Amino acid sequence: MSALKVVAILLIVAGIAGLAYGKFTYTKATHEAKLGPLELSVKEKKTVNVPMWTGVAAIVAGVLMLAVPKKT
Numbered sequence: 001m002s003a004l005k006v007v008a009i010l011l012i013v014a015g016i017a018g019l020a021y022g023k024f025t026y027t028k029a030t031h032e033a034k035l036g037p038l039e040l041s042v043k044e045k046k047t048v049n050v051p052m053w054t055g056v057a058a059i060v061a062g063v064l065m066l067a068v069p070k071k072t
Contacts, residue, residue, distance in 0.1 A: 004065060004070075005066065007065065008061075008063075008065035008066045009062065010062075011058045011065070012058070012059055012062035014055075015054075015055045015057070015058030015060075015062065016055070016059065017055075018050040018055030019052065019055035019059075022049065022052075023047055023049045023050055024048055024050070025045060025046065025047045026046055026048075027044070028046055029041055029042070030043070030044050
């Protein structure tokens, strides 16, 4: 399987996942302090919204990459 097909399939899968979930959440450690034996840290939960147009655009790009005939 060529690299172009792999990228196209990954774009389609990522686009479908973006449409299905719409957002993803991750935790970021923002501050850390060590005061002798004490360790303090602040963990911040962040959410990133994935716009619908990016999911659709990824699917369209993947399909176009698979549909366009390869020139030899």
